[in-house]
Amino acid sequence: xxxxxxxxxxxxxxxxEEERRKKDIKERDEFANRLxxxxxxxxxxxxxxxxxxxxxxxxxxxxxETDMREKLVPKLRVESRRKYLEKRKEDKVAELEADIIxxxxxxxxxxxxxxxxxxxxxxxxxxxxAKEHEKARELERLQRYYMPLEKGKLAxxxxxxxxxxxxxEQSKWESDQxxxxxxxxxxxxxxAQQDYDLLLEDEVEFVQALRMPGSxxxxxREDSPxxxxxxxxxIQEMKKSLPIYPFRNDLIQAIKDHQVLIIEGETxxxxxxxxxxxxxxxxxxxxxxxIGCTQPRRVASMAVAARVAHEMAVKLGNEVGxxxxxxxxxxxxxxxxxxxxxxxxxxxxxxxxxxxYSVMIIDEAHERTLHTDILFGLxxxxxxxxxxxxxxxxxxxxxxxxxxxxxxxxxxxRIPGRRFPVDIYYTxxxxxxxxxxxxxxxxxxxxxxxxGDILVFLTGLLIxxxxxxxxxxxxxxQEMLQERVRRLGSKLRELLIxxxxxxxxxxxxxxxxxxxxxxxxxxxxxxxxxxxxYVAFVVYLVYICSSxxxxxxxxxxxxxxxxxxxxxxxxxxxxxxxxxxxxxxxxPGKCFRLYTxxxxxxxxxxxxxxEIQRINLGNAVLTLKALGINDLVHxxxxxxxxxxxxxxxxxxxxxxxxxxxxxxxxxxGRRMAEFPLDPMxxxxxxxxxxxxCSEEVATIAAMLSxxxxxxxxxxxKIIHADTARKNFHIPGGDHLTLLNVYNQWRQSDFSTHWxxxxxxxxxxxxxxxxxxxxxxxxxxxxxxxxxxGITETMNIRKAITAGYFYHVARLSKGGHYKTAKHNQTVxxxxxxxxxxxxPRWILYHELVFTTKEFMRQVTEIESKWLLEVAxxxxxxxxxxDSTNKKMPKVAGRSRPDGTN
DNA sequence: GAGCACTGC
Numbered sequence: 001x002x003x004x005x006x007x008x009x010x011x012x013x014x015x016x017e018e019e020r021r022k023k024d025i026k027e028r029d030e031f032a033n034r035l036x037x038x039x040x041x042x043x044x045x046x047x048x049x050x051x052x053x054x055x056x057x058x059x060x061x062x063x064x065e066t067d068m069r070e071k072l073v074p075k076l077r078v079e080s081r082r083k084y085l086e087k088r089k090e091d092k093v094a095e096l097e098a099d100i101i102x103x104x105x106x107x108x109x110x111x112x113x114x115x116x117x118x119x120x121x122x123x124x125x126x127x128x129x130a131k132e133h134e135k136a137r138e139l140e141r142l143q144r145y146y147m148p149l150e151k152g153k154l155a156x157x158x159x160x161x162x163x164x165x166x167x168x169e170q171s172k173w174e175s176d177q178x179x180x181x182x183x184x185x186x187x188x189x190x191x192a193q194q195d196y197d198l199l200l201e202d203e204v205e206f207v208q209a210l211r212m213p214g215s216x217x218x219x220x221r222e223d224s225p226x227x228x229x230x231x232x233x234x235i236q237e238m239k240k241s242l243p244i245y246p247f248r249n250d251l252i253q254a255i256k257d258h259q260v261l262i263i264e265g266e267t268x269x270x271x272x273x274x275x276x277x278x279x280x281x282x283x284x285x286x287x288x289x290x291i292g293c294t295q296p297r298r299v300a301s302m303a304v305a306a307r308v309a310h311e312m313a314v315k316l317g318n319e320v321g322x323x324x325x326x327x328x329x330x331x332x333x334x335x336x337x338x339x340x341x342x343x344x345x346x347x348x349x350x351x352x353x354x355x356x357y358s359v360m361i362i363d364e365a366h367e368r369t370l371h372t373d374i375l376f377g378l379x380x381x382x383x384x385x386x387x388x389x390x391x392x393x394x395x396x397x398x399x400x401x402x403x404x405x406x407x408x409x410x411x412x413x414r415i416p417g418r419r420f421p422v423d424i425y426y427t428x429x430x431x432x433x434x435x436x437x438x439x440x441x442x443x444x445x446x447x448x449x450x451x452g453d454i455l456v457f458l459t460g461l462l463i464x465x466x467x468x469x470x471x472x473x474x475x476x477x478q479e480m481l482q483e484r485v486r487r488l489g490s491k492l493r494e495l496l497i498x499x500x501x502x503x504x505x506x507x508x509x510x511x512x513x514x515x516x517x518x519x520x521x522x523x524x525x526x527x528x529x530x531x532x533x534y535v536a537f538v539v540y541l542v543y544i545c546s547s548x549x550x551x552x553x554x555x556x557x558x559x560x561x562x563x564x565x566x567x568x569x570x571x572x573x574x575x576x577x578x579x580x581x582x583x584x585x586x587x588p589g590k591c592f593r594l595y596t597x598x599x600x601x602x603x604x605x606x607x608x609x610x611e612i613q614r615i616n617l618g619n620a621v622l623t624l625k626a627l628g629i630n631d632l633v634h635x636x637x638x639x640x641x642x643x644x645x646x647x648x649x650x651x652x653x654x655x656x657x658x659x660x661x662x663x664x665x666x667x668x669g670r671r672m673a674e675f676p677l678d679p680m681x682x683x684x685x686x687x688x689x690x691x692x693c694s695e696e697v698a699t700i701a702a703m704l705s706x707x708x709x710x711x712x713x714x715x716x717k718i719i720h721a722d723t724a725r726k727n728f729h730i731p732g733g734d735h736l737t738l739l740n741v742y743n744q745w746r747q748s749d750f751s752t753h754w755x756x757x758x759x760x761x762x763x764x765x766x767x768x769x770x771x772x773x774x775x776x777x778x779x780x781x782x783x784x785x786x787x788x789g790i791t792e793t794m795n796i797r798k799a800i801t802a803g804y805f806y807h808v809a810r811l812s813k814g815g816h817y818k819t820a821k822h823n824q825t826v827x828x829x830x831x832x833x834x835x836x837x838x839p840r841w842i843l844y845h846e847l848v849f850t851t852k853e854f855m856r857q858v859t860e861i862e863s864k865w866l867l868e869v870a871x872x873x874x875x876x877x878x879x880x881d882s883t884n885k886k887m888p889k890v891a892g893r894s895r896p897d898g899t900n
Numbered sequence: 901g902a903g904c905a906c907t908g909c
Contacts, residue, residue, distance in 0.1 A: 298907085
């Protein structure tokens, strides 16, 4: 971290520097004390009768529902995503190959460090894998296919048409095959198989590899759908029917006996809703203590709280409440409090010992979000001195042992879920076009397997272990499936195709829970399935840091700078098995994996890489420092983040002035920690005060926080949308354009209609408004002056630069941009207002890697401002505008030891 | 000239 320090400082200077440091630390502590006093008086004020929390919540839910519907804008994309990924894969392989050749040409083996040698080996291995995969795909085109079938059982539709010519052939052929262990579906003889040609264009051959044992081995397979929960069932009856109910007393006893308990149980066992109630009934909420329970997602926190309030027949916000960002639905009466893990993480800042809680439940611990991972370390620490605080860690099955070891061998309490055995099948050869393979497999299953619904997982965006499948892909798959079913006509019984994704309106989602009509089969995505099938690839949000040369989420980190990137990486074995488990909830099931057993063994990681090991830790490090945790290297992490990521975060915080050269939090850093923003953005906001534009910068920060989802661009009105967007452009760049959009919206009195007319997404704007309100509140809290009204934009841009001087690029002689510090070639995103302007110096909000390294949200700056806002980071020489400066031969390639 | 999607504070 010392590399930015002024080396020329004399002893005299260092004395005054030392004094400055002491003064700053003193100020920081005074500031922290003032905040504490504010919080305490706020808590006293809160101890008043509760407001209309429940009504508010109901309203909120309603709004969310409407939002969902509004967001569902039917988009037909001509270009399929597959093609894009295919193309990108080819590019990446070529790039990798070139890289290796380049690398070997430039550096002899002997002069390499161990690390570089490992890296080179990694690259070669990756290239090898990519090539093998390509070969396997060739091979796959020559394969024939099998499909497993239960012995003695034919799908009804195949028996019904026994007398019709094509089917009789089919049927005869089928009975011939019945004696063999593997059911062969399809044949080469196209004439005889005419009607099934549609199915047989490509089949997928599966082999059974293993059986996942279940807890209810002796029960027979049930062909009927699960008994539906009767509407008339009382709450009490329902509570008693939950798998957790018989363990109630044992569980309470175990919690009384052990301060920390790991509760292993699947979602659906009732643990999330019931345990807090059991604890409440057992007196854990006496003496005004709160039973807390964290959830990784907002909707879950709200929904679970509403459910529990209903079960306990109390008003939401009274005895049972929830707290999420922008919304605190609790009162002084609240005894059971649900919250997001991020909210609890923030609560630590004002209550580091969790004094108001008697129990804290960290639910869905296996999801391993950044927040839960940090919470593990924090709560483990406080249980040492708060012996009256009970801690319950609740992961799904499989992970419990790891958590137990982390929490000093805490006992594990298992709540058995209902689980039947699941047979797992793999393809014989890798699949090239997995959407096609998926469609074919669904039809194969439909034609050959007895009753039961089919659950399909497609590639999606993986956020922690929560998969959001891409809408585009689902639609493609659905269209293909419908088309094929249509062509097959009445030969197959009905197949209901029910897509589900985040943007789907809630009434459509409700369909999935309705019982399947007799004789039909559903293809859907939620519990109660007999067949589970999915592909091996999910998309990950991976943080690529400058000095990290290791695998992180199966992506090689070889970039010279920090960048978030979406990558397709294989699913982990753990997630794969969790998905397979879904097939055995109500009856024995089957799981078809669209990859080979070899791939499962050799290409999949055992566990999903936790977020903390993949992403930028700037904000996390800042909050930990604010909690007084100085030694982050030895912080008790369940899985420590890569050392390099931690060092990068510390360096960045030092450069921003949040930490001093000893790594202590400065007063600026303490104020930055108050904001739920990335450190750079927090710095920008705090710097805006001295540039007299804090109102404007708060707006910009809020607008930047709603990730690029401001401008609406429907396919059929692209020209109108683009014209509308250009009307908002302001000389200077995208940050100012965003400010302009917000201000105009405000002038329209936050009108929905205005948004519609101007091709602006109303939903995003509302969110920006929420964020802005929260930021303004926090600005007042950290004693910032709210000022606005400057007439020219220089001050605003200077304030932005004060936070984002890390993200600066200059126009090179060749007409493209290079980052100021790392000399990495980057391009302005085509959506930017500066796309055709090409100013000499620019600052960008973020870098995204899609087909190229693109800078999104770009603003023009002057190089001399960099010396003004970050004199410790930039030297005048670096900012000379002559671009003739000779670059090192291997530009931008830095050694792991820091030398160039 | 790209695009694809999104948790949390």
